[in-house]
């Protein structure tokens with residue numbers, strides 16, 4: 009038996025795994041005891057990864073060869089890589105000639121490896137000359153990106169996992185880490201066991217399993233986080249808990265924010281958020297002082313910043329998936345800046361990445377609003393820098409389409425060719441009626457996938473079989489900026505190929521048409537060569553990994569960026585010197601007003617619908633759904649509803665209820681759950697139409713829970729509000 013060191017492909021904790029294999033078969037998996045993210049631990053999903061590579065899965069569930077659907081609604085026919093690559097290059101060339109580059113779009117995934125992102129990005133921008141490249145990370149982390157950039161100057165989580173053990177207070181907002189980031193949650197439990205004085209505050213409309221561990225659970229009304237954070241700052245000002253020296257020396261914009269939060273008394277925020285004023289005051293105290301403070305019990309002066317213990321905040325989709333996503337992120341970062349709770353062990357904001365490599369995708373610039381190396385596509389100098397590295401004259405100036413507008417454009421008939429890789433938008437995007445209409449209308453849909461039967465593969469004109477976990481090499485970055493190697497333990501099954509290799513092959517064929525005789529931009533010697541080109545785009549930037557070759561990664565193990573040339577290790581924490589990557593070196597307070605959710609509940613739609621993860625499933629279940637054991641925890645989807653609401657609606661446990669929004673309906677069994685507040689409802693995000701019944705508003709296509717959600721998005725981050733929609737519920 010051989011063991012290959014790699015990384016778990018599920019969540020953004022980024023646990024190290026050792027893949028056990030015999031010949032060409034993966035036979036087992038165990039946690040890597042030397043990986044600094046997990047030290048050998050794995051959760052239920054990670055520890056069953058080998059069961060996603062059984063002979064049955066490879067035979068029955070994987071996409072094994074390129075397939076063409078000559079006619080919509082017709083059968084798929086195998087055509088081989090030669091034919092598939094040539095056909096796709098021809099189609100791209102034809103669209104470029106007829107309609108131009110804006111008629112082509114790429115929709116990628118936070119589950120791709122950094123090298124996959126890098127090649128797709130270069131193909132889209134340098135060769136096709138379009139910025140229409142976005143990813144499902146838009147649904148995941150784009151509000152965190154926008155929040156970091158506007159408050160701190162760069163998309164860089166400043167803290168790290170080790171800080172869990174140093175913190176006096178853990179402030180967890182909009183994150184059910186116990187289920188969504190289980191191994192990280194074990195570290196929280198360890199930290200608490202080692203330091204019983206550590207306080208945990210959880211902000212969540214549901215009483216989640218994470219909230220069960222909290223000293224204080226703020227069960228606020230959906231979408232009211234900005235009001236809560238402003239009121240906490242109001243209390244900090246009033247009580248004299250600010251770090252005045254830090255504000256004066258390292259920040260700007262506090263006066264405007266102070267003026268804004270003057271109106272946010274705890275009583276006013278309590279009214280808006282559905283909380284008690286005393287709860288808000290308590291949360292403000294623990295945040296500012298780091299729990300009970302380092303020295304207060306020993307008679308220290310709590311108003312002295314030096315007497316305070318550190319506070320670490322952890323947050324995820326509850327803040328990000330919101331029409332106020334960026335404002336929520338910055339309002340939370342305001343609290344860190346106002347109290348000096350940043351840039352020291354145990355302190356700072358730490359966004360928890362949903363996907364395994366949403367961070368790497370941001371670093372490689374694989375989104376419409378980014379360029380490689382945390383550059384900006386609207387900045388001419390940035391475009392010129394990347395063009396020079398890639399060896400082209402210029403990059404496109406016209407802004408690209410982010411996820412929701414990309415599918416809206418396709419629904420209007422403006423996208424002629426849509427290339428989707430490693431993601432399942434016919435289940436995961438909101439407003440499924442529109443998304444499915446877009447896929448049906450787009451003349452040529454390419455789906456590059458490891459699994460044969462996702463919701464989206466049914467819309468594909470061309471299916472390209474991709475290698476997946478255990479079969480491909482590359483790198484990923486986890487939530488604490490730590491870059492780890494992903495390694496192949498076995499060859500890919502059938503004719504499946506690595507994602508970047510598929511993109512590069514099509515690119516080379518397209519080059520022959522668009523740049524005849526010119527040296528290829530895509531002639532990479534291997535995955536490491538792609539990595540080295542990516543590293544080059546980071547040199548001199550905030551995420552400089554000029555010193556992080558694969559040899560260094562092999563010798564010294566996973567490292568946190570930045571790690572410039574000549575450094576012996578990556579940087580554990582950022583901003584310890586109080587300097588931020590802004591033009592004047594100061595962080596910015598953001599005075600964003602509170603705005604309610606986009607779709608208010610009313611008499612016709614009185615329930616606030618929330619969606620999220622279960623402990624043992626992942627996204628649309630294309631991978632985790634192949635493991636029977638992972639259904640033991642929740643064998644089917646259910647509508648979780650407060651017993652009072654069930655009684656009001658005449659529903660009993662297990663009976664079918666119909667959920668209706670303005671966009672569609674769905675029928676689900678109902679389950680009584682006091683974790684959900686009255687007039688709220690929770691449905692897991694994982695099941696698509698193959699498991700649940702329902703129709704859209706036109707009574708046509710069937711979709712999972714995202715058929716009910718709307719596509720309205722945060723104006724800064726363009727991230728849609730997948731955490732809230734107004735619905736009605738009635739017996740089916």
Ligand code: SF4
Pocket residue numbers: 016017018019020021022023046049050051052053054055189190191192
């Ligand atoms: Fe994988 Fe996340 Fe579980 Fe770690 S916590 S084993 S990265 S799913």
